[in-house]
Amino acid sequence: MNGLGFNTFIYLVIIPALAGIVILFLPKKERLIKSLLVFAATLFNLITAIRLFGLEETWHTKWGGLSNFGIDFALRTDRLSMFILLAVGAMAFLVAFYSFAFLRDKDYGKGFYFYYLITIAFVNGAVLANNLVLMLFFWEGLLVTLFGMLLLKGRHKYPTAVKALTLVGVSDLALMLGVGVTGFAAGTLMMDKITAIPVEGIAVLGFVMMMLGAIGKAGSMPFHSWIPDAADDAPLPFMAILPGALEKLLGIYLLVRICLPGTGLYEFLPHTPVSTVVMAIGALTIIFAVAMALIQKDFKRLLSYHAISQVGYMVLGIGTALPIGIVGGLFHMVNNAIYKSCLFLSAGAVERQTGTTDLKKISGLGAFMPVTMICFLVAALSISGFPPFNGFFSKELVFDAAMESGIIFYIAALLGAFMTAASFLKLGHAAFFGKPQLPEDKKVKEAPAAMLVPMIILAAACILFGVWNSLPLGQLIQPVLGDAMAGHNYAGWPHTPLLVIISIIVLILAIANHFFGVKRTGKGLGAVDHIHYAPGLHFIYNRAEERWFDPYEILMVISKFFAWIAYGIDRAIDWIYNGFFVWVANSVSKGLKEFNTGKQSQYVIWAVSGLLIVIFVFAVLVK
Amino acid sequence: MDGQGFLLVCVAVPLLGSFILPLVGRVSVRLRNILALLFVLTSFMAAIRLLPQAFSGGNPVMAKLVLPAGFTLGFMGDSLAVFMALVSSFVGALIVFYSFGYIEHYENQNEYYMMVVLFLGAMMGLVFSTNLVLLYLFWEISAICCWRLIGFFREKQIILRADKAFLVTVGGAVLMLLGFISIYAQTGTFDLTAMKGADISNLAVILILFGILSKSATLPFHTWLPDAGVAPSPVTSLLHAAVLVKIGVYVFARLFLVNFNLADIWNVAVPVIAGISALVAAGAALVENDLKRIIAYSTVSQLGFIFLGLSCGSPIGIAGGLLYIFMHGLAKGGLFLCAGIVEHATHTKDIRKLGGLFSAMPVTAIAFLFCGFSVMGFPPFGGFFAKYMVIGGAVDAGQPWIALTFALGAILTIIYLMRAFIKVFLGSVSFPGAKEGSWEMVFSVGILGLLSLLAGIFINIPAELVDSIVSVLTGITIGG
Helix, strand or coil: CCHHHHHHHHHHHHHHHHHHHHHHHCCCCCHHHHHHHHHHHHHHHHHHHHHHCCCCEEEEECCHHHHHHCCCEEEEECHHHHHHHHHHHHHHHHHHHHHHHHCCCCCCHHHHHHHHHHHHHHHHHHHHECEHHHHHHHHHHHHHHHHHHHCCCCHHHHHHHHHHHHHHHHHHHHHHHHHHHHHHHHCCCEHHHCCCEECCCHHHHHHHHHHHHHHHHHCCCCCCCHHHHHHHHCCHHHHHHHHHHHHHHHHHHHHHHHHCCCCCCEECCCCCHHHHHHHHHHHHHHHHHHHHHHCCCEHHHHHHHHHHHHHHHHHHHHHCCCHHHHHHHHHHHHHHHHHHHHHHHHHHHHHHHHCCCECCCCECHHHCCHHHHHHHHHHHHHHHCCCCCHHHHHHHHHHHHHHHHCHHHHHHHHHHHHHHHHHHHHHHHHHHCCCCECHHHCCCCCCCHHHHHHHHHHHHHHHHHHHCCHHHHHHHHHHHHHHHHCCCCCCCCCCCHHHHHHHHHHHHHHHHHHHHHHHHHCCHHHCCHHHHCCCCHHHHHHHHHCCCCCHHHHHHHHHHHHHHHHHHHHHHHHHHHHHHHHHHHHHHHHHHHHHCCCCHHHHHHHHHHHHHHHHHHHHHHCC | CCHHHHHHHHHHHHHHHHHHHHHHHHHCHHHHHHHHHHHHHHHHHHHHHHHHHHCCCCCCEEEEEECCCCCEEEEEECHHHHHHHHHHHHHHHHHHHHHHHHHHHCCCHHHHHHHHHHHHHHHHHHHHECEHHHHHHHHHHHHHHHHHHHCCCCCHHHHHHHHHHHHHHHHHHHHHHHHHHHHHHHHCCCECCCCCCCECCHHHHHHHHHHHHHHCCCCCCCCHHHHHHHCCHHHHHHHHHHCHHHHHHHHHHHHHHHHCECCCCHHHHHHHHHHHHHHHHHHHHHHCCEHHHHHHHHHHHHHHHHHHHHHCCCHHHHHHHHHHHHHHHHHHHHHHHHHHHHHHHHCCCECCCCCCCCCCCHHHHHHHHHHHHHHHCCCCCCHHHHHHHHHHHHHHCCCHHHHHHHHHHHHHHHHHHHHHHHHHHCCCCCCCCCCCCCHHHHHHHHHHHHHHHHHHHCCHHHHHHHHHHHHHHHCCCCCC
16 A cells, blocks of 8 residues: 555556547647657556556555455555566567657547557556456557557448457457356455456356456457458558557466466366366367468468467466466467567558558568568567577467467467478568569558558567566566475476477478478468468368358357247247237227127126126235 | 525426426417527526535425325425436426427427427426425426427328337326325325335335336337327427436435335346336347337437336436436437437438448537447447446446346447447538538537536536435435
8 A cells, every 4th residue: 555656556547548538639741749649658557667667556445435345456466467567568669669750641640549558557557457357448448449459441441340349349248257157266366466366157157257258358269350351451560569569468367377387366277177168269269270370371370370379279288277388378378479569560660661461562682681581580470480590489388388388279280380480481582682573663662660660669679578588587577476386497498308309390391391382382471371271271261261260250140040030039029919909999888889789787787897897906905 | 596496496386387488489489499498498597506505415405385184395406406407497498499400491380499498397396395295296297397398290101100118108197196196195194205215015115117108118118209209309308318307217216215115126127127128128229210219219229228227226326327317318318319400410210321421410420429439338428437336336236147138238229329329420421411410509509518528527516416416315424
């Protein structure tokens, strides 16, 4: 309950949000002021996150009448949240810097900055929240900014925006139910008071729903399919910051919050059915998303499938519930944020300089954009898992954990690694090497320095976090697990040489596959055509491209089907009023007409018997 | 003026004032409009003045006339009643203001304003009544107003729909009256304060539920509500947001939460009915192509959430249900008024024919979206808290599966509201000449959209009111 601590906590939410609101009210042409505001706000955010690092505090105040229902405005920092906040701050600052140049000639800059800052405020709030409902408030609030950002490039982009809103909305509603059940099972909504709820009885529902919320935000299957569409329809910095970085950080943050051994919300143990289910989701996400990435012919779209498949590694690692897997998952999360953003930013540089990201229209860009190419290559080698880049080390940790939990998961992860490497060999070859080809003879030159600097920093971080992996592992990640590490230290060279050898064989196979494909088709873009058009696979790929397996389409079909049944019930009920009752009324009145005989004696009998009935009814009711 | 005075002003001004509106209308249309708004605002201001005492925790304001044979006619301004009066009169005032723009080209305006103000007056009377007979009386006044207003356009088909609404709600009300009589038989009084805490028979509960569910358009008594969409948009807005359907949920809260001890079975039975209603109506909303029918089915579905909250039996659920009444009033009122602007500008309600209206009417579109987000339950809009507390309340009451059903209903809510939004406001432009509504109309929807947002950001204020109602209802203060 340190006043200073709170002031600093809450600024992480208030300052970006206020800056965003100010931008909303600035005139459109004040570009410099807006850029300066964004710069100042994100820099402040980063510095605050650094300053707060290591602080472990809780703070709470009443939230009006909500407090009486256990819903307080409560915040806390611990090793997990400080680590995430630091990553959020760094990514947000770098992408903001990049955006200044990227958005210079775009007319949606103002809207972008507004949503961007609000997003950062909400992400910070969700990570800081110590009350589950407060977390849900910030977490689900991101839906609105997501929707707004997807409409920035024009209102005709609404199908993607609605798709994203629906899919993420479903996962957020799952989280809402999960929060309710968790609060009920634990007897409190304060996260620091909830530890290790046994996953049994009603808590199973709570665990599953919380987890769906977490992986849905991270973009895992089955909540993923809006991301490739967004690659086409959203401004590029959006892809770099949200699906590329912040959504992963937030989703994995919650997943770890739920699963962390000892201090997590739920008691999540290795070799249990729930652990297997989580790992299976991770493995399936890796395989299916990377298989789709393999055949893409657009720079951004290809990357967007990797934004999905990489979550699979994190979910698989954390799903093992082993310390090595959780460390691997968290390390992979950081690494992914770095190299995936770097990749998206290099795609943005290509898009800005050439006007397209369609790989059929561009090739051999390396000669014109050497810096972009180098940054791309470093990030691509990282994501493909080449040593000594950062992705290699985190992937090896996940492999280790998967191997220990079941060989099937290990094989899935390896298969994913093969396809990841193959798809990036194809992408890099097609875009940067080969015969130079440019759309409409445009003069292409290197991207402006403001865009290159963030890319260079990220690429450098890929190398730094690989070569000196004891820095992130020792300082940021392993402390999160605390006692659960049981004295282990996973920094340095991977501890299982056999797995490293297998990984390197897989990488060599991927390279061999690439040369085979290039030789077969004569161009880099055709490097995996022999897989794409293989018998059987071709059929499945076509169906996938037609969106047969898109969870959104499936949800729509189910909803429509249900809706028609509901509508049938509704119409049937309506018929009772419009048809049946009318018929009854007509029949009765027709029948009663017969009694209008004109004989007074009969009328007296009716009147008296009617009176008797009334008296009888009252006698029964009014005993 | 003391509390009693404000109580009587709150009820009597719109109730009696409504009758002079047609006379004034013969002299000056402008004066009539201003008077109509003034009467409703008077109620609102009076309700605000009642607020401090109602929420002070002391004895509520009472105005009572004792008659022989256990009959008392009285009004009581407790926290629940004042809360409802505030919500209804505020949304009602905005709707009357909106009507200035909407209704000015139509005939029968004198009757229109009289009925609207009488309707709101009946609502004020109903929420403050302490007597079951009085409550029934106001209930039926509202039915008559509703009948005249739904049939405002006087075409044969429309009048049939109005008759349907009238017959269904009055049919339910007559059964409810039987329930009241059976309560009288049991307790010997119609005075709610005198019979507080009584156990009532399940037969009486069933009979009263007929009335409540038909008024609050819950399955299987709901189909009159979508049909009532033929009414002018401010009227539908009034029915859905401020008065009619809220009467049912209010009486539910008044009788079954404040006044009587309900058998445990109803804590399951009512949520189950509400759940079926919420899902079926949400499905129907996804099939319908008429904008107002979609929003009407949405009301039926959302009423399910309110009933769930009020009936599940946990304090947080009750608070959620009450908050839902408030948030839904703002948002649904706004949605219908937006639909009215669209209908006014394009003369169609068929979403297949509409499209691309965003650029023609940006304020309406954004207000629609804001209200829609609130109904969908996205933070920072107000509906979020209500939705969480209702679902969390069902879980707290030990009914996670019912909570899950409602979460499915909430998914459908997102789908059908987004479908309506994109078909009307996005996509290819359908009516190139369409213009934004008159400034009164745009102002009203803008305010409702903005309030849907502010009610979420400043949730502590409505939550404070709701919390104090719940702590009175449950007799315990939770936490501290």
